Amino acid sequence: MADPLFEIGNHAWSHGNFGIMDPQNMRDQALWTQAEYEILRGEILRGAAEKGASLPDIAAVPNLFRLPYGRCTDQALTLLAHLGLQVIQWDVVAEVMADNSRPELAADVARRVRPGSILLFHANRVPKGTAALLSGVVRELRGRGYHFVTAGKLLAMGQPWRTRDGYFNKPGDNKALDTRFGVDGTGRRPSAKEIAE
Template identity: 30%
Template sequence: MAYEAVYNVKIRNKCIALTFDVGWGKKVLSPVLDTLSANHVNKATFFLSSTWVKERPQLALKVKARGYEIGSHGQLHENYTEHTNAWIIREVKQAQNTINRVTGIKCRLFRTPNGDMDQRVVRLLGKLGYKTIHWNVDSLDWKNPGIKNIIQRSSTNVKSGDILLFHASDSARQTAKALPSILRRLRRQGFQFVTVSELLSMRIK
């Protein structure tokens, strides 16, 4: 069986998936969630680091309570390509145990820390029961390049089936402020927001 990382999905519908990586801190997530809610976006996918889930269980449960999809972002924020299969398996399983214990969710989607991966890592994650989810629209919000810059990067040349990358860790201080304009622009272009799993289910065979 061939295992491949997902960057975008070939679909007929005019839908895209907003994704948010969460690895540390407690200041940014709630404003991001509140901004999504205020703009009536009830579909998005959050990739949670298990170390963060362990430290901030109430925030992890807040993501679940809002009805957003939860995927795993692993445990330690290290490049998987630099580690052995045994290390990766241990990391992935420990991450899943923590996320499941706190949220009751068994993740089926996995985003590697730093987006670092190769065919070995993707195949290994596939054998562990995960789809590896990358992205093809990168806001670079973690660099705090300016709100206008984030808006521009996230709402220009977006196509149906795209997966957009944002962060809701404390390093991404401008994300919540940029989101309202991004959401308005994308809606004006006719896009609907869905979870990554919903995007995958629309894939043209």
């Protein structure tokens, strides 16, 4: 959070699916994440103050939201807007489900990038080889004259392209995830009561 090269956004508490979730759960998913961010920000600022270090410039709350699975509804977009969250998506899916460390993959990803692109990467080791792919893509893009900014800075640089639907590569290609992971998403943890049962 304190590193100025990174901008933290909201991605829902349990990676819940905003394409099939009811409004109260959408609200909970977004607000729980906002609250956790505020707690962590407070801890970082207190720690810096206790050490006598300069306080890092960390936004009070995230104002960007990336939809889990790229799934949404008009109702979700309206709710998130009312919470002060601007929904952002990607236009280049970088990873494949195979070995992402292959050097030729980085060149392929770089060829698909256009000025203003947002690339989708995952930092959870699924799929494998993402760190190597990211390094290769950065090298390729720098070689092509690109530079990198946070999503918030990118949005402030021009007029964003807007859509009412989120997807991976083409509209509808993410709907199969509705039944695969369900409403609560891939990050859901069972409650103590559910574990006991």
